[in-house]
Every structure is written in structure tokens, then in C-alpha cells.
Amino acid sequence: MRFLHLADVHLDTPFAGRSDGVRRRLQEASREAFRKAVSCALAERVHAVLLAGDLFDGDRLSFRTERFLLEELARLAEARIPVVYATGNHDPGRDAHRTRPVAWPPNVEVIGEGTPRVVTIRDAEGRDVGTVTAAGHASRRETGDLSAAFPAPSRDGLPQIGLLHTQVRESRAAEEHEPYAPSDLLRLLASGHDYWALGHVHLRQCLAESPGLHYPGNLQGRTHRESGPKGGLLVEVRRNARAKVEFRSFAPVRFETVTVRGLEEADTLDKLLARLEAAWDEARRADPGDEGTEWIARFRVAGGTPSWKRLGDEEERATLASEAIREMGLLDAEVQAGPLHPVLRVEEHLDRQDVLGDALRLLDDVRSGRATLPGLHAEDLAGLDHPDAGDAVAYVRSLLEGAEGELIARMLGQGR
Ligand SMILES: [Mn+2]
Incomplete structure (x- = not known):
């Protein structure tokens, strides 16, 4: 059986806090990503489209999205492609469907209750291809x-797929999501299904290959925490065999963050802009995105710079961001101040016989590994539970990056 596995479309997300133009573009982008997914399902002639919850963001359904959704589902109906849609915590079957009626076409099976339902998938000729x-x-x-409550799969030789919006406790970035309908990796692995089409955690990931346990991630990123290409999974699965899983990118808008350093010479707006552009271009050379991708950029400026005071000012950063949008053709941008000084x-201060000199030498010792970090307990360190933080010592070293400049500036009265 071949199918397209999608999750967390979050149609009609409000995108509050963004300008009208960007908000409208992002709302359209979610629909556009869904349209591309439907086109992919048609082009690949899949047997089914599986939606693993959070198709909608909230109770309200805009007229535009209602029309759009029915048109896209009709394209699938015309090609006799069934859609199985299991609801999530943003679009619960009992609580939300009362407030948000949709005239679902007959090819769409909506499962809005906790009692598992078994749907037989048939190809265009009417032959059973999977469950x-x-x-x-x-x-x-x-x-x-x-x-x-999922029943044991039948023994008819057809591929068996589980579809569920759930927080698998062992998944990465699970802590960013509410622990609704939590499930255990081991239980899913032992269930006898060939593939679990999961939703809820927005970070795309493979929890197991055989049986396949996959989160496709959300269809369109919504914040800077949701970076990288976003889309769905094209899956081919046979009974008792390893599923073939291929990621397809559908999101037209991407969120990316770059850190901008090397600002020692950047004493004018144009020089700052040139540094932003250079850092951005370098990141895009490594990861250029799809043709036509639109970008929402976050620039994190850090380190020593003659512009450090201006960059500490929110209004100045907003001006720099709007210049970057214009110059670099971005959909939206923001500039964040990292540690600036x-x-x-630094060398001029290293030999001082005072507390500043001591502190600088200590920093140097920590960085080079000469000083151990005694009594460093992971539970005392805020932020260490972040997935990229690594071990305690590496984490503290990363926090101390650029600390000398800030220390000198503050202790010599040049700080804020
Ligand atoms: Mn979601």
C-alpha cells in the first residue's frame, strides 16, 4: 500500500503578532502546502492520504479555508483516493466539530472518538490494499x-497501519508539546502494525524503522522553533516488511535563524547589512531550500562591534530588520541581540592583578579545559534540558562564548 502521511496542518492559525501582510501570507502558505500535498498524492497515485490530527488550529474555520478544503478533498475524491483523518487536541471530534461544521465529502473518513475504527483501503479498481x-x-x-485500545491487526496479509495523534514519550522535542494522549514506544513497537502514522510532535522524526514509527512534523512551520524544510511522508508498506519512507517538502515559507558575528568593523548600517547578508548567504549555500521558497529570517547579532549600543536598542534593530527584508528579498525578518559589547x-587585560584579570584567566582556563568545573550538577543549570545543549561542561562553555568582551565592558563601566 502506498500513502501520503500528513499531520499538524493547523489551518487558520492566527499568526498573531505579525504584520497584516505577513500574517495573510502565512495563512495562505498553510493552504498552499496542503494543496501541494494533494497534488503529490495525485501525481504519485497513492492509495490513501492519512491525516494524523490537528488539521485545524482552532474552532474557527474561515470561509476561505472551508472552500479551499472542500475543493482539495474533491480533487482526491475525483481520483478515488480515500482520506482517513484522525482528530487531535486542536480539532477534537466531540468538542470542536460542533462549533466547526464541515460538509465532508464521502471519500473522507473522520475519526473523532477514542474508540479505534478499522478502515479498509481499496485501490481504484476496488481491491483491498491495506488496513x-x-x-x-x-x-x-x-x-x-x-x-x-487498538485491536491486534488482522492476519489477512494486508499491510496494517496505525493512525494516531499522540505524544510518544520517547520522541525528540516532545517537551515542546502538551503531553496529550501519551503513548509508549514499546507498546507501539509490539502492536503488530507495520507502520504508525503519528501526529502531534511538530519535529519530523523516525522513532523506529521496522515497524515504521514516524512523525512527519507539521506541514508548514509556524515559528522560528520550526525550522528546516516541512512537508509530508510518502510511504510504501507491505505486511511484515520495512516501510519505504520518503520525505516530500511542501511548505512554501521557511523560518531560519542565523548567528552573525565578525561585526568588529561594522560601524554603519550598510556594513551591518552586508554582514547580515553574508551570514545569510552562507547558510543558504549549505541549505538553499526549494525553488521559490520564501524566508522568514532571524538574525542573532553577537560579539564585539562599534555598533553595540545601537544594536542594543529595539527600535534600531527593527530598522535594521526592515532594511534586511528589503535588501535581501525576505518575507519577514527580525534582529535579535546576543551578547554584544x-x-x-582581551589580551590587554589578561595580566591585570584584579578581579577582572582573575575572571578573564578563569574563563580562559574553563575554555581550554585546564580548569575543571567542580560540583556542576545538571539539575542546577537552567536550559540544559534543551536537546542541543549536550553535556553540562559543553553547555557551560557554550554559555561563556564571548563572555570576556561582555565582562570587560561591564567591569570597566562601558556596559549598558
Ligand atoms: Mn499540532
Whole structure:
């Protein structure tokens, strides 16, 4: 059986806090990503499209999205491609469907209750090609393990797929999401299904290959925490065999963050802009995106610079960001201040016989590994639970990056 696995489309996300133009573009981008997914399903002649919850962001459904959704689902109906949609915590079957009626076409199977339902998938000629077992969230706060009620797969030789919006406890970035309908990796692995089409965690990831346990991630990134290409998974699965899983990028807008250093010479707006552009171009050379990708950039400026005071000012950063949008053809941008300080020569202060000299030498010792970090307990370090933080010592070293400049600036009264 071949199918397209999508999750967390979040149609009609409000994108509050952005300008009208950007907000409208982002709302359209979610629809556009879904349209591309439907086109992919048609072009690849899949047997089914599986939606693993959070198709909608909230109760409200805009007229535009209602029309759009029915048109896209009709394209699939015309090609006789069934859609199985299991609801999530943002679009629970009992609590949200009352407030948000949709005239679902007959090719769409909506599963909005926790009782698992078994759907037989047939190809365009009417032959059985696989079985999808799915359960949905009835309320906004499903706290039980919905996978526990899934029946053992039938023994008919057809591929068996589980479809569920769930927080698998062992998944990466799970902590960014509410622990609704939590499930255990081991239970899913032992369930006898060939593939679990999961939704809820917005970070695309493979939890297991055989049986396949996959989160496709959300269809269109919504914040800077959701970077990288976004889309769906094209899956081919046979009974008792390893599934073939291929990522397809559908999101027209991407969120990316770059850190900009080397600002020692940047004493004018144009020089700063040139540094932003150079850092951005370098990042895009490594990861150019799809043709026509639109970008929302976050520039994190850090280190020693003659512009450090201006960059500390929110209004100045907003001006720099709007210049970057214009110059670099970005959809949107923001400039964030990292640790900024005046341009200083650290070496000139290293031999001081005072607390500043001591502190600088200590920093140097920590960085070079000469000083151990005694009594460093992971639980005392805020932020260490971040997935990229690494071990405690590496984490502290990363925090101390550029600290000398800030220390000198503050202790010699040149700080803010
Ligand atoms: Mn979601």
C-alpha cells in the first residue's frame, strides 16, 4: 500500500503578532502546502492520504479555508483516493466539530472518538490494499493512552497501519508539546502494525524503522522553533516488511535563524547589512531550500562591534530588520541581540592583578579545559534540558562564548 502521511496542518492559525501582510501570507502558505500535498498524492497515485490530527488550529474555520478544503478533498475524491483523518487536541471530534461544521465529502473518513475504527483501503479498481486502524481525540485534553485500545491487526496479509495523534514519550522535542494522549514506544513497537502514522510532535522524526514509527512534523512551520524544510511522508508498506519512507517538502515559507558575528568593523548600517547578508548567504549555500521558497529570517547579532549600543536598542534593530527584508528579498525578518559589547582587546587585560584579570584567566582556563568545573550538577543549570545543549561542561562553555568582551565592558563601566 502506498500513502501520503500528513499531520499538524493547523489551518487558520492566527499568526498573531505579525504584520497584516505577513500574517495573510502565512495563512495562505498553510493552504498552499496542503494543496501541494494533494497534488503529490495525485501525481504519485497513492492509495490513501492519512491525516494524523490537528488539521485545524482552532474552532474557527474561515470561509476561505472551508472552500479551499472542500475543493482539495474533491480533487482526491475525483481520483478515488480515500482520506482517513484522525482528530487531535486542536480539532477534537466531540468538542470542536460542533462549533466547526464541515460538509465532508464521502471519500473522507473522520475519526473523532477514542474508540479505534478499522478502515479498509481499496485501490481504484476496488481491491483491498491495506488496513488503517485509527482513533481520534474527542476532547481537547485526552490524557489516556489511546493506543491501548487498538485491536491486534488482522492476519489477512494486508499491510496494517496505525493512525494516531499522540505524544510518544520517547520522541525528540516532545517537551515542546502538551503531553496529550501519551503513548509508549514499546507498546507501539509490539502492536503488530507495520507502520504508525503519528501526529502531534511538530519535529519530523523516525522513532523506529521496522515497524515504521514516524512523525512527519507539521506541514508548514509556524515559528522560528520550526525550522528546516516541512512537508509530508510518502510511504510504501507491505505486511511484515520495512516501510519505504520518503520525505516530500511542501511548505512554501521557511523560518531560519542565523548567528552573525565578525561585526568588529561594522560601524554603519550598510556594513551591518552586508554582514547580515553574508551570514545569510552562507547558510543558504549549505541549505538553499526549494525553488521559490520564501524566508522568514532571524538574525542573532553577537560579539564585539562599534555598533553595540545601537544594536542594543529595539527600535534600531527593527530598522535594521526592515532594511534586511528589503535588501535581501525576505518575507519577514527580525534582529535579535546576543551578547554584544564594544570592540575590545582581551589580551590587554589578561595580566591585570584584579578581579577582572582573575575572571578573564578563569574563563580562559574553563575554555581550554585546564580548569575543571567542580560540583556542576545538571539539575542546577537552567536550559540544559534543551536537546542541543549536550553535556553540562559543553553547555557551560557554550554559555561563556564571548563572555570576556561582555565582562570587560561591564567591569570597566562601558556596559549598558
Ligand atoms: Mn499540532
